[in-house]
Amino acid sequence: MHGEAMALAIAARIGTSLARSISFADFMRACLYEPNLGYYTAGAAKLGEAGDFTTAPEISALFGRTLANAFASISDGGVIELGAGSGALAKSFRSVNKQPRYRILEVSADLRERQQRALAGRDVAWLDTLPQEIAGIVLLNEVLDATACELVRFSDERYEQAFVSGDQNGFHIQWKALTSGALFDAAKHRIPPIEGYTSEINLEAEALTATLASRLSASATAAICFIDYGFPRREFYMPSRRQGTLMCHYRHRAHADPLILPGLQDITSHVDFTAMAEAAVDARAQVISYSSQARFLLSGGLLDQLQAWQFANESERIAIHGSVQKLVSPTEMGELFKVLIVGNTLAAEQLSALAEIDESYRL
Numbered sequence: 001m002h003g004e005a006m007a008l009a010i011a012a013r014i015g016t017s018l019a020r021s022i023s024f025a026d027f028m029r030a031c032l033y034e035p036n037l038g039y040y041t042a043g044a045a046k047l048g049e050a051g052d053f054t055t056a057p058e059i060s061a062l063f064g065r066t067l068a069n070a071f072a073s074i075s076d077g078g079v080i081e082l083g084a085g086s087g088a089l090a091k092s093f094r095s096v097n098k099q100p101r102y103r104i105l106e107v108s109a110d111l112r113e114r115q116q117r118a119l120a121g122r123d124v125a126w127l128d129t130l131p132q133e134i135a136g137i138v139l140l141n142e143v144l145d146a147t148a149c150e151l152v153r154f155s156d157e158r159y160e161q162a163f164v165s166g167d168q169n170g171f172h173i174q175w176k177a178l179t180s181g182a183l184f185d186a187a188k189h190r191i192p193p194i195e196g197y198t199s200e201i202n203l204e205a206e207a208l209t210a211t212l213a214s215r216l217s218a219s220a221t222a223a224i225c226f227i228d229y230g231f232p233r234r235e236f237y238m239p240s241r242r243q244g245t246l247m248c249h250y251r252h253r254a255h256a257d258p259l260i261l262p263g264l265q266d267i268t269s270h271v272d273f274t275a276m277a278e279a280a281v282d283a284r285a286q287v288i289s290y291s292s293q294a295r296f297l298l299s300g301g302l303l304d305q306l307q308a309w310q311f312a313n314e315s316e317r318i319a320i321h322g323s324v325q326k327l328v329s330p331t332e333m334g335e336l337f338k339v340l341i342v343g344n345t346l347a348a349e350q351l352s353a354l355a356e357i358d359e360s361y362r363l
């Protein structure tokens with residue numbers, strides 16, 4: 001029922017559009033965030049065992065504890081978490097560091113309510129909009145991958161952009177020539193001119209990064225930490241990745257068809273971390289560090305957190321060691337997930353120890 005209502009809402013948008021089609025990003029945004037119907041805005045469980053996928057804060061409380069430790073020197077100015085999911089990261093961060101003001105900005109009303117229930121009594125506040133001036137640390141775990149990207153391909157010696165149209169058989173992709181504008185400029189620089197090469201360009205994620213970076217305080221220590229799956233640009237758009245990185249998740253199964261199950265499945269793309277670093281630098285922030293999740297967590301004290309954990313019994317000990325393995329193993333999340341930290345000069349000084357793990361030369 002819910003999927004049908006979502007399909008009707010998208011069909012109505014397509015029907016009222018001049019070209020009888022909407023851009024892929026508009027389609028993806030509706031599927032994920034249409035009020036009450038989108039994947040993140042309707043009431044279904046999304047994260048964890050009962051949902052469709054799991055994230056690092058859901059896997060282990062040691063993830064949030066390690067972040068609290070890694071940013072202890074700058075979090076006095078406050079913590080803002082964007083897109084807090086079930087509230088798991090806030091809960092674990094708070095369990096070791098109750099000092100900073102912890103605020104959450106969440107676009108989904110349903111998730112915001114769930115977070116408020118999960119974090120009752122933990123001194124967390126919710127924001128309706130981003131503050132004009134940001135101090136302390138901003139955390140985004142798997143948020144950029146949940147923003148709406150465009151699909152672009154190179155075909156017949158030209159760049160084309162995907163639009164979505166619909167009929168009684170469902171939704172379909174229509175390719176239209178892309179000849180000007182920001183998306184065309186990005187495509188020309190990023191998408192290899194190989195016949196049929198198809199990939200994503202996420203201008204919305206770049207705009208979000210630029211907005212955050214442009215609001216970093218000029219006088220107080222301030223940084224942003226993006227954690228997500230993705231690559232530097234040359235790896236993202238490498239010639240052999242001919243079908244891009246778009247992925248859908250439904251009940252712990254991954255597939256590549258975003259046009260089915262509207263509102264019922266997650267749609268996501270990997271992050272072009274070079275684009276995010278460029279957007280931040282253009283907005284006058286500095287790149288402080290870029291590394292794999294494994295390097296970041298290990299240098300941030302993950303193993304100390306593990307050692308300090310009071311295991312209730314042997315099966316908990318085995319489970320928690322297993323979750324640490326998941327977070328850092330190169331065959332699980334350790335290498336595919338990256339941590340990009342950008343900030344102002346004061347934050348760069350405070351976090352100078354991160355130079356040891358920094359691989360921003362790869363961006």
Ligand SMILES: C[S@@+](CC[C@H](N)C(=O)[O-])C[C@H]1O[C@@H](n2cnc3c(N)ncnc32)[C@H](O)[C@@H]1O
Binds near residue numbers: 141
């Ligand atoms: C894949 S979930 C990740 C949830 C959580 N951070 C975690 O790791 O478990 C993406 C989250 O980002 C939120 N979101 C997406 N775009 C956002 C934006 N522009 N501002 C704030 N939250 C956003 C979604 O509603 C959802 O809570």
